[in-house]
Amino acid sequence: MQKKKIILLVAILSVILSTILFYDKYFSASGFERITNGDRFIVWTVTTIIIIYYLKLDSDPQLAPLALSSDKEGSKKNNNKTDISFKNVAGLEEIKEELKETIDFINNSQKYTKMGAKIPKGILFYGPPGTGKTLLAKAVAGETNSTFLYASGSEFVEKYVGVGAKRVRSLFEKAKKDSPSIIFIDEIDAIGARRNLDSNNEKDQTLNQLLSEMDGFNTSETVVVIGATNRLDLLDEALLRPGRFDRHIYVGNPNINAREKILEVHTKNKPLHNNVSVKELANKTHGLSGAQLANIANEAAIIAVRNKKNKIDNKDFNQAIERVLAGLEIKNPSVLLKEKKTIAIHEAGHALVSKILKTDMVQKVSIVPRGQALGYVLKFPEEERYLYTQKELMGKITGLLAGRAAEQIIFKDITTGAKDDLTKATEIAQEMVCSYGMSTLGNISIDEYYIKNNYDIIRREIKKIMDKCFKNALKIVEDNKIILFQISDLLMKQETINNKELDKIFEEYKTKLDYAT
Numbered sequence: 328m329q330k331k332k333i334i335l336l337v338a339i340l341s342v343i344l345s346t347i348l349f350y351d352k353y354f355s356a357s358g359f360e361r362i363t364n365g366d367r368f369i370v371w372t373v374t375t376i377i378i379i380y381y382l383k384l385d386s387d388p389q390l391a392p393l394a395l396s397s398d399k400e401g402s403k404k405n406n407n408k409t410d411i412s413f414k415n416v417a418g419l420e421e422i423k424e425e426l427k428e429t430i431d432f433i434n435n436s437q438k439y440t441k442m443g444a445k446i447p448k449g450i451l452f453y454g455p456p457g458t459g460k461t462l463l464a465k466a467v468a469g470e471t472n473s474t475f476l477y478a479s480g481s482e483f484v485e486k487y488v489g490v491g492a493k494r495v496r497s498l499f500e501k502a503k504k505d506s507p508s509i510i511f512i513d514e515i516d517a518i519g520a521r522r523n524l525d526s527n528n529e530k531d532q533t534l535n536q537l538l539s540e541m542d543g544f545n546t547s548e549t550v551v552v553i554g555a556t557n558r559l560d561l562l563d564e565a566l567l568r569p570g571r572f573d574r575h576i577y578v579g580n581p582n583i584n585a586r587e588k589i590l591e592v593h594t595k596n597k598p599l600h601n602n603v604s605v606k607e608l609a610n611k612t613h614g615l616s617g618a619q620l621a622n623i624a625n626e627a628a629i630i631a632v633r634n635k636k637n638k639i640d641n642k643d644f645n646q647a648i649e650r651v652l653a654g655l656e657i658k659n660p661s662v663l664l665k666e667k668k669t670i671a672i673h674e675a676g677h678a679l680v681s682k683i684l685k686t687d688m689v690q691k692v693s694i695v696p697r698g699q700a701l702g703y704v705l706k707f708p709e710e711e712r713y714l715y716t717q718k719e720l721m722g723k724i725t726g727l728l729a730g731r732a733a734e735q736i737i738f739k740d741i742t743t744g745a746k747d748d749l750t751k752a753t754e755i756a757q758e759m760v761c762s763y764g765m766s767t768l769g770n771i772s773i774d775e776y777y778i779k780n781n782y783d784i785i786r787r788e789i790k791k792i793m794d795k796c797f798k799n800a801l802k803i804v805e806d807n808k809i810i811l812f813q814i815s816d817l818l819m820k821q822e823t824i825n826n827k828e829l830d831k832i833f834e835e836y837k838t839k840l841d842y843a844t
């Protein structure tokens with residue numbers, strides 16, 4: 328940066344100097360007789376060369392200052408510092424909470440190194456596009472006043488063929504020099520995909536360089552690498568190992584409260600008509616990402632300008648939402664709303680039964696789409712278990728079938744939403760029959776060959792288990808409809824429910840929770 332400024336200054340001075348000389352020749356009475364055409368020619372030539380060099384410096388990716396080229400948000404101050412903080416990140420409270428520790432590590436690294444603790448080196452954000460992964464990484468840099476270095480995985484392999492590894496090296500050199508630093512590698516799957524998937528020498532070298540850099544730096548330099556990907560499943564195991572990207576944080580689409588906050592952030596500096604309700608807008612934008620919400624706020628402003636209004640009103644927002652939804656080929660919002668209700672009942676069914684049977688510790692229930700799933704019940708990671716009782720396995724299957732059971736009872740119809748549940752439940756039931764000797768076939772283990780040739784017998788056993796569990800799920804849902812509705816109503820309102828809120832619902836309706844499986 329500094330070098331560029333000096334060159335620019337010299338070029339400007341040269342231009343001024345040659346202009347003065349030009350005027351002197353013609354207008355000065357005494358005249359600078361010694362100044363000839365030759366002198367002027369030299370000054371002009373030098374100026375031109377300097378300007379060309381300066382322009383080249385700016386456009387040549389290898390010479391351009393590292394990590395500045397593709398910075399999305401133009402709000403860095405100087406020297407790769409960013410003024411984005413957690414204030415700019417709306418919603419995502421749990422993630423911010425989780426990142427506080429890392430921030431403390433960076434801000435008070437001595438406290439940790441004194442104790443012999445190593446600062447975590449790598450954090451991986453994964454999740455759908457536009458959910459604020461880049462924004463979060465910048466905010467971590469802003470909160471710690473760290474240098475923020477942006478790199479994108481795809482640019483290592485596309486734009487810089489032959490220099491990927493070299494660029495990784497210089498990226499880390501710069502990070503160490505300007506420590507504390509955050510290196511943000513967007514689309515890390517472009518270099519970090521499993522190595523046997525598609526062998527590409529350039530990519531492998533870049534990845535190897537990244538791995539050895541991450542292993543290399545010691546405790547005196549505070550460098551944290553944050554990677555982002557939409558596809559965690561594609562990444563090479565080596566990248567995820569302890570000491571590398573060992574912290575994985577899911578950044579999903581926002582729920583209704585988060586959407587409201589994001590919309591607030593993006594309409595803060597816009598003149599809104601008083602018929603605009605941000606809460607209402609959040610309600611209409613189920614399933615959209617933060618980036619799409621930001622886009623809606625911007626579109627609405629553009630539409631208002633086009634219609635020569637001096638405030639953005641509700642109509643402008645509705646048009647903007649329609650435009651963004653149409654662009655995404657999402658069905659119209661009223662269909663979305665009907666599906667939302669079905670999904671809420673389905674997920675409430677899972678949560679209700681899992682909790683009553685105490686099969687899994689429910690951490691969170693959500694109807695915000697995640698990957699292929701339209702909703703999900705998140706369970707606390709179980710401590711490592713080697714033994715399951717028959718009753719527990721039956722309970723797991725019952726919990727899996729409870730989504731469908733709830734649909735059946737409330738809507739008297741079933742949907743395709745249970746596809747994954749059925750697959751998982753059937754898998755467990757088959758294991759019970761064939762591996763664990765937990766069916767009427769008795770205490771035997773059945774091999775693949777037998778299964779293939781006698782699948783009818785096996786299927787009958789699987790069906791017996793599934794039917795028994797489904798019947799039980801139906802009964803539990805039927806008996807506890809009030810709680811089911813409590814859960815689904817809260818899901819419709821908040822889109823996500825945590826375990827505390829779930830406990831509260833159960834406590835209010837202290838029912839006898841004793842069912843035989």
Ligand SMILES: Nc1ncnc2c1ncn2[C@@H]1O[C@H](COP(=O)(O)OP(=O)(O)OP(=O)(O)O)[C@@H](O)[C@H]1O
Binds near residue numbers: 418460463589618
């Ligand atoms: N939680 C949020 N709060 C405020 N703005 C947000 C939030 N999430 C997304 N945005 C807006 O969306 C834009 C894009 O987000 P960002 O680039 O961080 O997404 P990303 O997850 O990195 O996406 P990608 O996977 O496509 O790189 C941000 O610059 C911001 O304007």
Ligand SMILES: [Zn+2]
Binds near residue numbers: 745
């Ligand atoms: Zn389900």
